[in-house]
Amino acid sequence: MATLHFELVTPEKLVRSEEVHMVVVPGTEGEFGVLAGHAPFMSTVRDGDLAIYRSETGEPERIRIEGGFAEVNEKGLTVLAEKAEG
Amino acid sequence: MASLKALKVRINSVKSTQKITKAMKMVAAAKLRRAQEAAVSGRPYAERLEAVMASLASKVTISASSPKLLAGTGSDQVHLIIVATSERGLAGAFNSNIVRAARKKAEELERAGKTVKFYIAGKKGRGVLRRFHSKQIIHDQEMGHIKNVAFADAQIVAEDVIARYEAGEFDVAHLFYAKFVSALVQEPVGQQIVPVAIPAAAADASGVSAAVEYEPDEESILADLLPRNVAIQIFRALLENAASEQGSRMNAMDNATRNAGDMINRLSIQYNRTRQAAITTELVEIISGAEAL
Numbered sequence: 001m002a003t004l005h006f007e008l009v010t011p012e013k014l015v016r017s018e019e020v021h022m023v024v025v026p027g028t029e030g031e032f033g034v035l036a037g038h039a040p041f042m043s044t045v046r047d048g049d050l051a052i053y054r055s056e057t058g059e060p061e062r063i064r065i066e067g068g069f070a071e072v073n074e075k076g077l078t079v080l081a082e083k084a085e086g
Numbered sequence: 087m088a089s090l091k092a093l094k095v096r097i098n099s100v101k102s103t104q105k106i107t108k109a110m111k112m113v114a115a116a117k118l119r120r121a122q123e124a125a126v127s128g129r130p131y132a133e134r135l136e137a138v139m140a141s142l143a144s145k146v147t148i149s150a151s152s153p154k155l156l157a158g159t160g161s162d163q164v165h166l167i168i169v170a171t172s173e174r175g176l177a178g179a180f181n182s183n184i185v186r187a188a189r190k191k192a193e194e195l196e197r198a199g200k201t202v203k204f205y206i207a208g209k210k211g212r213g214v215l216r217r218f219h220s221k222q223i224i225h226d227q228e229m230g231h232i233k234n235v236a237f238a239d240a241q242i243v244a245e246d247v248i249a250r251y252e253a254g255e256f257d258v259a260h261l262f263y264a265k266f267v268s269a270l271v272q273e274p275v276g277q278q279i280v281p282v283a284i285p286a287a288a289a290d291a292s293g294v295s296a297a298v299e300y301e302p303d304e305e306s307i308l309a310d311l312l313p314r315n316v317a318i319q320i321f322r323a324l325l326e327n328a329a330s331e332q333g334s335r336m337n338a339m340d341n342a343t344r345n346a347g348d349m350i351n352r353l354s355i356q357y358n359r360t361r362q363a364a365i366t367t368e369l370v371e372i373i374s375g376a377e378a379l
Contacts, residue, residue, distance in 0.1 A: 009134060011237040011321050013127040029301050042138070043301040044310050067314075069307065071138060073298075080134055082237065082314070 002036035005076030006052065008063065008084055015063070015084050016052075023077055024051040024060070025070045034070075034077045041072040050079065090364065093357040097350060104346035110176065111339035118269060118332035124234070125266060125325040132318055139282075139315060141298075142308045155248070155312040158281040159257045164201045166224070166256035167192055168247065168279075169215065170263040170323055171208035172331040173230055178338030180264060180272065180331055181210040187274040188262040189218070203256055207243055208327075224255065235328055240321030247320075248313050251280055263323040264330035270337060272330035279319045282312055 003019040024033045026048030034041075045068045051060035068081035088096075143156070169188045171181045188211075192202045204219055206212055207227040215223060225246065232239050247259060259280035264272040300307060 007130075009131045011128055011131045011240075011318060012124070014130050027301060040298040041301070042298055042307060044307055069138070069311070071134075078134060080131060080138075082241075 004034060004036040004038075007076065007078045008050070008065070009078065009080050010082065010084050020052055021055050022053040023079075024053075025077075025079060026050065026065075027070065034072055038072045038077070040074070042069065044069045045079065045081065050081075050084075088356075088360070090357065090360055093353060093360060097353045097357065100346050100349050100353065104343055104350065107339045107342040107346060111336055111343060114332045114336040114339060118329065118336055120234075121325070121329040121332050122266070125322075125329045128322060128325050132322055135311070135315060135318055139308075139311060142304055142311065145304050153309045153312055154252065155280060155282055155316070156308070159251075159254070162200070162257050164203065164256040164258075165192075165195050166203045166205055166247070166250070166259040166280075167276075168205040168207060168243075168259060168261045168320075169211045170261065170320075170327050171206075171211035172327065173209045173232075174331075175210060176338065177331050177335035178341075180334035180338075181208075182214070183272075183274045184262055184264055185211050185214050187276055189214075191260060191262070191276050192219070205247065205259075207324075224250070235321070235324045237317070237321050240324055241317045244313065244317035244320050247280065248316060256280075261319065261323055263327045264334075266326045266329040266333060269333040272334050277319070277323075279316055282315055 003021065004023065006016060006018060006020045006023050007014065008016040022033055022035050024031055025043070026046055027043040028046045029043070031048075032043070045065065047066045048064070049062045050065050051062055053060045064085045065079065065081035066083040068079065070077065070079045072078075167188050169185060171184050175181065188204075192204075195202050202219075202222055204215055204223045205225050205227070206215060206223060208229050212226060227243055227246070229239070250256065251259065258278060260276050261279045262274065262276045265275045267273055
């Protein structure tokens with residue numbers, strides 16, 4: 001099972017950089033889940049919870065983020081948020 | 087020649103000054119480490135944002151309808167100079183270097199017939215700029231309450247600057263701060279932040295970006311990113327400034343401590359010579375007194 005490389009960055013620091021199963025991002029036009037091998041994609045993000053699924057089963061870890069955008073490229077998912085708590 | 091007593095007082099006073107400068111150096115060194123870490127950990131965000139901006143900007147054509155932050159106001163008559171300095175002095179030439187660079191730029195622009203306005207962030211730039219350019223200062227941002235620079239602080243400045251830009255108060259904004267090169271070298275730099283200078287679109291070289299999907303669309307994402315980019319630039323400048331300030335202070339205090347050491351040595355030698363001279367005179371007096379009997 002391929003894993004998704006996920007990074008969460010705020011202006012102050014690199015909050016997360018890890019291999020995960022799936023991340024659900026609160027996009028401005030609706031939430032979207034990103035799995036490994038997702039097509040290149042870019043979206044702005046609204047204030048909300050980012051859900052990180054480390055494995056297929058199990059509870060997600062939730063991080064509250066405010067403002068920013070998400071970028072998916074061949075390397076993985078990068079979320080640039082202005083604020084992140086959790 | 088100074089009296090023994092006066093010399094002793096002097097030596098003690100220099101010694102206590104040395105203690106203070108030594109302590110300040112130590113504090114600056116500790117703070118420098120923290121400030122440097124903050125500056126380094128802020129880098130990934132700025133780098134990624136820059137890459138995204140570059141790839142977006144290459145896709146959007148600049149027209150009259152594009153956001154003003156990107157396209158400019160169509161003139162470059164009024165320039166705003168944002169001067170970021172520290173809140174405290176005793177940091178060597180740190181603040182005066184920044185102010186000097188900013189004033190040089192201002193003079194250049196004025197010679198070219200432009201109008202220059204100043205925006206002050208930080209207490210130490212205030213004095214000099216008030217004296218020479220008091221009529222040109224449009225805002226004086228209070229930064230005294232900030233201990234560790236947070237992104238929110240930069241955002242307040244950025245929002246204010248952008249609001250003034252939208253209101254047509256100026257056409258081009260430059261930001262002056264000291265770039266942190268190393269603990270020994272801090273370089274005052276000026277950089278244009280409004281309109282946003284788009285980094286050369288090297289990000290496209292990979293060619294993969296062609297297939298990227300955008301949500302909502304390129305223009306709206308770009309419009310959202312532009313103000314954020316200004317805030318990031320200011321944040322970065324504040325972080326660099328904080329690190330530079332500590333580096334500069336550490337140096338200045340190191341020099342001061344060394345100078346105090348030299349001075350103590352010199353004064354001690356003078357003190358001892360004076361003491362010996364006094365003893366010799368006394369002996370001569372006693373001996374010649376005894377001979378006279």
